[in-house]
Amino acid sequence: MRLVYATRKSALALAQCRAVVAQLKAIHPNVDFVEEQVVTSGDKIQDRPLSEIGGKGLFVKEIEERLLDERADFAVHSIKDVPGIVPPGLALVCVPRREDPRDVLVAPRHGGLEALPSGARVGTSSLRRMVALKAARPDLNVVPLRGNVDTRLRKVDAGEVDAIVLARAGLVRLGLEARATEVLEPDVSIPAVGQGALGLESREEDEATRAYLAPLHDAETGICVAVERGVMIAVEGDCRTPIAAYAVRTESGRLHVRAFIARPDGSSCRKTERTLQWPTSEADAATLGQDIGHHLLAQIS
């Protein structure tokens, strides 16, 4: 048996898919896993914010084309990069256990958010992170900064900016978690939808591939991600809307959700925090998320 997986070429994408494939190999020693590297439109355009160039779908489009025309059998994505609606014929068939979902600050010369001097330049092109930074420290100067994790680290090291905000999960997967100078708790920066989670995508009808991937699925992460993606689907169609949603299972087995959306210019911002009954299926989880998203949308418009 031979399974081809398509991946982006960035260090993070390669680290992620190879870690997943190593786990799959341990379970299926007789399967031959073949890597196919793909350059996506999102990788080619590095100088403008994603919200301007058409959104995160740009990182998955070319990979999904390969799945659809059967040049590849599965892909490993950061769920954060996967749009709410997956193209017909494809499905997110497996969501492994989530890594740390939180954002971190990397400020080599300063340390934490409170230690940054007034007017310090913080580089991020994420509207969500911009809103969180401005709420915590209105005196900071948030400047656009894109690029792979390594590019952004180089820019803060070179002094182009005083600090950057990254996902802790990405640093952990690259073995660079020591670069974080402060972890931003969800009360300061609500994580992005799906942050820290991976999604394995394959053709919906390809039962054989789905069966090979299934052992890596984590039901609890799957439910949390379905809630968060539900919030996103409710407001989708506009990638300029800053949005965050973070769901966890509490110690008492309930569902705890934090979410916010804002107007694209950050002017009007609504946050919500709810504790609900744990959903019994991903479909129910998605519906709960959509209810939260619609409720927030009604409040800012």
Ligand SMILES: NCc1[nH]cc(CCC(=O)O)c1CC(=O)O
């Ligand atoms: N394209 C950006 C992206 N997509 C996924 C991650 C981090 C890993 C994750 O959230 O699972 C990152 C980098 C970042 O935000 O710092």
